[in-house]
Amino acid sequence: xxxxxxxxxxxxxxxxxxxxxxxxxxxxxxxxxxxxxxxxxxxxxxxxxxxxxxxxxxxxxxxxxxxxxxxxxxxxxxxxxxxxxxxxxxxxxxxxxxxxxxxxxxxxxxxxx
Amino acid sequence: xxxxxxxxxxxxxxxxxxxxxxxxxxxxxxxxxxxxxxxxxxxxxxxxxxxxxxxxxxxxxxxxxxxxxxxxxxxxxxxxxxxxxxxxxxxxxxxxxxxxxxxxxxxxxxxxx
Numbered sequence: 223x224x225x226x227x228x229x230x231x232x233x234x235x236x237x238x239x240x241x242x243x244x245x246x247x248x249x250x251x252x253x254x255x256x257x258x259x260x261x262x263x264x265x266x267x268x269x270x271x272x273x274x275x276x277x278x279x280x281x282x283x284x285x286x287x288x289x290x291x292x293x294x295x296x297x298x299x300x301x302x303x304x305x306x307x308x309x310x311x312x313x314x315x316x317x318x319x320x321x322x323x324x325x326x327x328x329x330x331x332x333x334x335x
Numbered sequence: 336x337x338x339x340x341x342x343x344x345x346x347x348x349x350x351x352x353x354x355x356x357x358x359x360x361x362x363x364x365x366x367x368x369x370x371x372x373x374x375x376x377x378x379x380x381x382x383x384x385x386x387x388x389x390x391x392x393x394x395x396x397x398x399x400x401x402x403x404x405x406x407x408x409x410x411x412x413x414x415x416x417x418x419x420x421x422x423x424x425x426x427x428x429x430x431x432x433x434x435x436x437x438x439x440x441x442x443x444x445x446x447x448x
Binding site for chain 2: 226228253255257263265266267270277278281315317320321322323324325326327328329
């Protein structure tokens with residue numbers, strides 16, 4: 223399967239723990255976007271990365287959230303000290319170039335107890 | 336400003352045509368997209384249209400773009416029960432410089448047998 227791969231599909235954390243969400247882009251894609259979908263809402267942009275660089279993090283909360291896309295390996299979205307309001311579906315998308323159509327993974331559903 | 340609006344719900348009978356409408360605000364958008372989301376799944380790129388076009392047809396799907404009114408529509412011919420899903424309209428504003436997508440809230444399409 224050459225699509226965007228996200229894992230885990232479901233993640234349960236207790237308040238105060240850390241959540242790590244992984245995304246492997248489609249083969250040949252070097253641009254990664256992360257979006258968050260709250261229940262009954264559309265997707266909201268969080269961050270845009272290219273290999274080893276954060277290009278646009280204007281949608282990312284200033285505290286507790288970070289993202290990386292290392293030279294080797296998947297992109298990681300990290301949420302520290304999770305709170306109930308972080309419960310959502312987190313989607314990763316990749317594209318072959320900036321402004322090109324984005325293809326999405328199946329998402330990670332994060333639940334905070 | 337960046338805002339995308341969609342009606343929330345549409346119900347049609349199997350075999351009828353469905354028309355899902357969307358309005359957007361950023362006239363600089365280069366591409367406009369339609370994504371389909373089935374329950375518990377990610378977003379599937381259905382089709383997209385470049386802003387210098389006013390129509391695009393792809394099998395049962397027809398996209399119409401009215402740039403003057405900033406109105407986008409997706410017509411599904413011969414709607415099937417398998418078309419039941421949430422449909423998201425998204426724009427990619429040139430002003431963002433990064434290709435991030437701005438999504439509408441999604442239109443739930445219900446297809447009755």
